[in-house]
Amino acid sequence: MLFGISLLSFAVINLAPGKPVALENSLNPRISAQTLERLQKLYELDKPLHERYWNWLKRATVLDFGRSFGDNRPVMEKIGERLPVTVAINLLSLFLILAAAIPLGVRCALRPDGLLDKSLTAAMFFIFAVPTFWLALLLMNLFGITLRWLPVSGITSLDYEYLNPVGKAADLFRHLFLPVTVSSLGGIAAMARYMRSSMIDALAQPYIRMARAKGLTEGSVLYKHAFRNAVMPLVTILGLSIPGLVGGSVIFESIFSIPGAGRLFYEAVMMRDYPLIMAEVVIVSLLTMSANLLADLSYAWIDPRLRDKR
Amino acid sequence: MKEEPLLLVKGLNVVFRYPGKEITAARGVSFAVGRNETLVMAGESGSGKSVTALSVCGLLPEESASVSGSARFEGEELIGMPQKQLRSFRGRRIAYIFQEPASYLNPVYTIGEQIAEVIRLHRGAVRAAAWREAEHLLELSGISCPQRAARSYPHQLSGGMNQRAAISMALACRPELLIADEPTTSLDMTTEAEIVKLLTRLKKELGFSLLFITHNLAIAERIADKVAVMFRGELVEYRVKEELFASPAHAHTKELLAAYEKVGRFLEV
Amino acid sequence: MNKTTLAGISIVGIMALAALAAPWLSPCQPAQIDAGNILCSPSAGHLLGTDSLGRDVLSRLIYGSRISLSVGIIAVGISTILGVFFGALAGFYGKAVDALIMRVVDVMLCFPTFFLILAAVAFLDSSIFNIMVIIGLTNWMGPARLVRAEIMALKEREFVEAARACGAGNLRIIVRHMLPNACGPLLVNATLSVAGAILLESGLSFLGLGVQPPVPSWGNMLTEAKATLGVAWWITVFPGSAIFLAILGFNFIAEGIRKDLG
Numbered sequence: 001m002l003f004g005i006s007l008l009s010f011a012v013i014n015l016a017p018g019k020p021v022a023l024e025n026s027l028n029p030r031i032s033a034q035t036l037e038r039l040q041k042l043y044e045l046d047k048p049l050h051e052r053y054w055n056w057l058k059r060a061t062v063l064d065f066g067r068s069f070g071d072n073r074p075v076m077e078k079i080g081e082r083l084p085v086t087v088a089i090n091l092l093s094l095f096l097i098l099a100a101a102i103p104l105g106v107r108c109a110l111r112p113d114g115l116l117d118k119s120l121t122a123a124m125f126f127i128f129a130v131p132t133f134w135l136a137l138l139l140m141n142l143f144g145i146t147l148r149w150l151p152v153s154g155i156t157s158l159d160y161e162y163l164n165p166v167g168k169a170a171d172l173f174r175h176l177f178l179p180v181t182v183s184s185l186g187g188i189a190a191m192a193r194y195m196r197s198s199m200i201d202a203l204a205q206p207y208i209r210m211a212r213a214k215g216l217t218e219g220s221v222l223y224k225h226a227f228r229n230a231v232m233p234l235v236t237i238l239g240l241s242i243p244g245l246v247g248g249s250v251i252f253e254s255i256f257s258i259p260g261a262g263r264l265f266y267e268a269v270m271m272r273d274y275p276l277i278m279a280e281v282v283i284v285s286l287l288t289m290s291a292n293l294l295a296d297l298s299y300a301w302i303d304p305r306l307r308d309k310r
Numbered sequence: 311m312k313e314e315p316l317l318l319v320k321g322l323n324v325v326f327r328y329p330g331k332e333i334t335a336a337r338g339v340s341f342a343v344g345r346n347e348t349l350v351m352a353g354e355s356g357s358g359k360s361v362t363a364l365s366v367c368g369l370l371p372e373e374s375a376s377v378s379g380s381a382r383f384e385g386e387e388l389i390g391m392p393q394k395q396l397r398s399f400r401g402r403r404i405a406y407i408f409q410e411p412a413s414y415l416n417p418v419y420t421i422g423e424q425i426a427e428v429i430r431l432h433r434g435a436v437r438a439a440a441w442r443e444a445e446h447l448l449e450l451s452g453i454s455c456p457q458r459a460a461r462s463y464p465h466q467l468s469g470g471m472n473q474r475a476a477i478s479m480a481l482a483c484r485p486e487l488l489i490a491d492e493p494t495t496s497l498d499m500t501t502e503a504e505i506v507k508l509l510t511r512l513k514k515e516l517g518f519s520l521l522f523i524t525h526n527l528a529i530a531e532r533i534a535d536k537v538a539v540m541f542r543g544e545l546v547e548y549r550v551k552e553e554l555f556a557s558p559a560h561a562h563t564k565e566l567l568a569a570y571e572k573v574g575r576f577l578e579v
Numbered sequence: 580m581n582k583t584t585l586a587g588i589s590i591v592g593i594m595a596l597a598a599l600a601a602p603w604l605s606p607c608q609p610a611q612i613d614a615g616n617i618l619c620s621p622s623a624g625h626l627l628g629t630d631s632l633g634r635d636v637l638s639r640l641i642y643g644s645r646i647s648l649s650v651g652i653i654a655v656g657i658s659t660i661l662g663v664f665f666g667a668l669a670g671f672y673g674k675a676v677d678a679l680i681m682r683v684v685d686v687m688l689c690f691p692t693f694f695l696i697l698a699a700v701a702f703l704d705s706s707i708f709n710i711m712v713i714i715g716l717t718n719w720m721g722p723a724r725l726v727r728a729e730i731m732a733l734k735e736r737e738f739v740e741a742a743r744a745c746g747a748g749n750l751r752i753i754v755r756h757m758l759p760n761a762c763g764p765l766l767v768n769a770t771l772s773v774a775g776a777i778l779l780e781s782g783l784s785f786l787g788l789g790v791q792p793p794v795p796s797w798g799n800m801l802t803e804a805k806a807t808l809g810v811a812w813w814i815t816v817f818p819g820s821a822i823f824l825a826i827l828g829f830n831f832i833a834e835g836i837r838k839d840l841g
Contacts, residue, residue: 125827125830125831125834126827128826128830129774129823129824129826129827129830130823130826131778131781131782131819131822131823131826133781133782133785133801134801134815134819134822134823137801137804137805137808137815137819138815138816138819140808141808141809141812141815144808144809243688243689243690243691243692244691246691246694247691247692247693247694248693250693250694250697250786251693251782251785251786254786255805265694265697266697266786268701269697269698269700269701269788270787270788272701274701274702277698277701278698280694281690281694281695281698284690284691284694285689285690285691285694288689288690288691289689292689
């Protein structure tokens, strides 16, 4: 816990409003005199550095990040609106990754160097080489325009309000299908690979021989004994892949015109809306950190061997 | 008329096939284990003892191991029997315990769960009854706090306790034959003596045949009815215990005996 | 050198040659606007078609390789040098220095890299130089960990004592005796990072935060693709394929080297 707190303070220090200082010092020609004045007042640039930082820190802890440059609304409000969408999409992606990668990895482990296994290994190269935004564009072209199967923007259609619950669900599904699938692709390939090697390791363990010697069915041996051990490390790895997913949201939300926190960030960057930018970085990093922490903790909870060690 | 032995192995061959090479782990191995008899199979590492024992129940990986010969258990031929049928023997009529108990127990399930699993599988018991039986078995194996042990995980118990747990698990369904593959090799001498004593006691109480694999002839001296000596995949000597110790025939047996003499007599605990 | 490495080097080699020979190789000027010929599909005159300003896609693609490759290589150069430096410090001097550096590494790894880069680009200009530096500054953690692990492993070995006995100073020991061992994994890491840097630069340019038009970058060519979706497939397919091939090439090289290392 102490570790977490010290991490937090380090993180915040990194984000101290020293960057606007750099900004003013670099005589950025994009900033008009007016904006400069606003900045001066806002950041209390007349006060010494440490005082400035302390004030910002004080406000940040109560999640007051000031007002957005764009429309002068409180930053937290803007983020709060869009965050649920991004979180939802990322959770869906995580879910898809697990649902697809685990069975795939297990199948490959059971038939190492079989057709599926070799195909997965080969496919992985290509999957990792494809820029996801390019893939998104290609698929949008294919499914959205040429085939007209799926919509290419937003998360709901115009007549969403008028649909019944089933219709709403279907509409959401059609809109989210491409974004979630494309963003999960890399994760699926990587996770399947991990599942495969983890499963192969687990199957080589002595207790598997004992399980067979007890007369357990092969299914029991595989899924009750081997799998339970093999799936544990995946939790941590899943946690580690969260920053990647979050970073990807920026691009995906822009391509698919999804009103999420990622696109908000992108717009903020384009408009140089500093309060919003800094707030988003802090919040996203906090979320990522907590996700990692959660992954670590749950691993300690799943593995009995770690439960006793404090 | 002589009674048919419980386990009759004749001309057992085990060959491991890997791309590019072939290793014969066991060649022409023949022995028999009678009812309530103890056969100690002795030999150094790599002599083929474990491989022989595993092949009886088809526990060697099918892709690389090719087993031929005969192993008749109560008149039924086990070599070549399909896995599905073999499963009805494993754990129920023929049980195994292995060398490092902690590695051979699944680290993510409690001891009680792993014992109860076998009881539910072969004796059709319900969860609660199986758990109680598991605790009872642990107590039978000399564990002082069976309830706590049942709720513990393998890493929380000592090597000796884990091996007692493994023994409980093996005997849960009252098998006719217990195959113990070097069960005491990784234990300290005191614990080793305790486990051997435990096995002897349980054998008398429950009545089963014991195939005990070891490289330590002291154990043979203590518990064996017959002794089989393996050397480089072949059974080189197969005698009643007293005869073997009195007049060993094969050179390797003599080496093993010499080592045993040097170390000293077995601890009478 | 195994087949995989060879395949990778061929791909990357062709691109590098194209980048170097750009002025002679490309049929047209990359910024040459030809209003009469906008959005032409691939034809004899324009092998890969033209974009919405009539510029030849093939030429822009070739000139784009200059950007992508140079950003990739220089950014990774920066991150590797930084990484080696900090990793060596942490590994060699240990204790407080190590704890401090590793803490920084952990903090930096907490942030989604892309977010950091975007934020940094927001505060600074989006010049090519800045992009190289920023990408370099956010990727040094990998090499640092590698080098640190290698040095810590070697620190206790005898030949360090022997070298010291011969009067070698710390720096000499690190550079001449320890670092060469890390070369293999570092090379693999570097090649993979180049692929990653190319991807990052394309992503940034695609979002309009990287290389600005009219300078052609494969990424900003794809920005246009978004607008002309369904109308001009060649604007989507070709630049994207270029990125794909470049990344694939570098990945092959990395995998090939890794296989050789065993």
